[in-house]
Amino acid sequence: MSDTLDFKTADLCDAHSGTAHFQVAEPGFLDYGGHRSFAGPISTVRAPEDNSLVRKALEEPGQGRVLVVDGGGSRRCALVGDQLAALAQKNGWAGVVVNGCIRDSEDVGRTAIGVKALGTHPLKSSKRNEGQRDVEVRFAGVTFQPGHHLYADADGIVVSAVPLG
Numbered sequence: 001m002s003d004t005l006d007f008k009t010a011d012l013c014d015a016h017s018g019t020a021h022f023q024v025a026e027p028g029f030l031d032y033g034g035h036r037s038f039a040g041p042i043s044t045v046r047a048p049e050d051n052s053l054v055r056k057a058l059e060e061p062g063q064g065r066v067l068v069v070d071g072g073g074s075r076r077c078a079l080v081g082d083q084l085a086a087l088a089q090k091n092g093w094a095g096v097v098v099n100g101c102i103r104d105s106e107d108v109g110r111t112a113i114g115v116k117a118l119g120t121h122p123l124k125s126s127k128r129n130e131g132q133r134d135v136e137v138r139f140a141g142v143t144f145q146p147g148h149h150l151y152a153d154a155d156g157i158v159v160s161a162v163p164l165g
Helices: 009-016 052-058 082-090
Strands: 022-024 038-046 066-070 078-080 095-102 114-120 137-139 142-144 149-153 156-160
Touching: 009 022, 009 149, 009 156, 022 142, 038 052, 038 095, 052 066, 052 082, 066 137, 066 149, 078 114, 082 095, 095 149, 142 156
Parallel strands: 038 066, 066 095, 078 095, 095 114
Antiparallel strands: 022 156, 038 149, 137 142, 149 156
16 A cells, blocks of 8 residues: 555544444554555554564565554564564555554655554564464554554544445
């Protein structure tokens, strides 16, 4: 997907806000990827200061999905950097949303995917193979469920249980 996607989160809110299938994430996520607008089906990783499972997920064919990484909001290390962003782009992921930090932000900004995170941190995460894959995660007032659909642009992030066309 690209920056010319045919949606605006504000318009999606106008059309779907208040419906049972639609959620709006609380603000606070910053744009770091080369694409500010991105959308796709959700895949999740719960990654407590350990990005081992993030790498494993991004090594798979993305098929236009968005990887939602719940790092617990930690600002003590980065869960995604330039290598993982390049891997995500190479494997066809639409984007990555990190409830935590990224690093190598200038290089991440040159990748052709969307990346949103709470901030940056130069320290890489540990590698303990801890965490969970494709489980329901909750942050920013939203429940992210694998298979639901995420839409993100400069105004924010919205999630829908059904594709929004």
